[in-house]
Amino acid sequence: MLAPRRIAAPVGLVIPSLGIDGQVAPTGVNERAELDVPADARTLVWYRFGPSPGEVGSAVIAGHLDWKGALGTFHALERTPIGEHITVRYDDDSQRTFTVTDVALVDKPAVAVNGTFARDGSSVLRLVTCGGEFDDDVDSYYSNVVVTAEVAD
Numbered sequence: 394m395l396a397p398r399r400i401a402a403p404v405g406l407v408i409p410s411l412g413i414d415g416q417v418a419p420t421g422v423n424e425r426a427e428l429d430v431p432a433d434a435r436t437l438v439w440y441r442f443g444p445s446p447g448e449v450g451s452a453v454i455a456g457h458l459d460w461k462g463a464l465g466t467f468h469a470l471e472r473t474p475i476g477e478h479i480t481v482r483y484d485d486d487s488q489r490t491f492t493v494t495d496v497a498l499v500d501k502p503a504v505a506v507n508g509t510f511a512r513d514g515s516s517v518l519r520l521v522t523c524g525g526e527f528d529d530d531v532d533s534y535y536s537n538v539v540v541t542a543e544v545a546d
Contacts, residue, residue: 400445405482406437410474415466417454434460446481446518447489447544455521467522471538479542491518491542498524498536518542
């Protein structure tokens with residue numbers, strides 16, 4: 394009988410040019426079937442039902458732009474330079490480096506269907522936060538900033 398293969402879970406993320414060195418916790422979805430975002434501005438979350446960063450498919454780590462009056466860990470994510478190196482630390486004490494290939498502002502409804510949460514295809518890391526204009530009526534942003542990075546050679 395084959396034993397399930399253990400996947401290392403991300404526990405930390407570093408983006409040097411933005412001064413980010415954040416902790417990552419696993420998450421799933423909330424009662425509205427949306428990514429269950431952290432209850433504080435500083436914590437980052439990894440969508441644990443998708444791949445771990447470096448595995449086949451799109452691994453998603455999300456964090457707040459701002460939350461309840463506090464700047465979030467990803468408040469400057471839209472300024473991530475192309476070519477920046479991102480380091481992900483894992484629960485098995487390993488780490489992996491990714492290189493940023495794209496930074497995009499995506500309408501929120503499109504994030505769920507544009508490959509951000511793909512379980513197959515190329516191995517990419519997607520960092521997601523809110524961005525663009527703020528909608529006071531629903532107390533939320535219209536868009537998401539999505540940073541895409543590939544495993545560095």
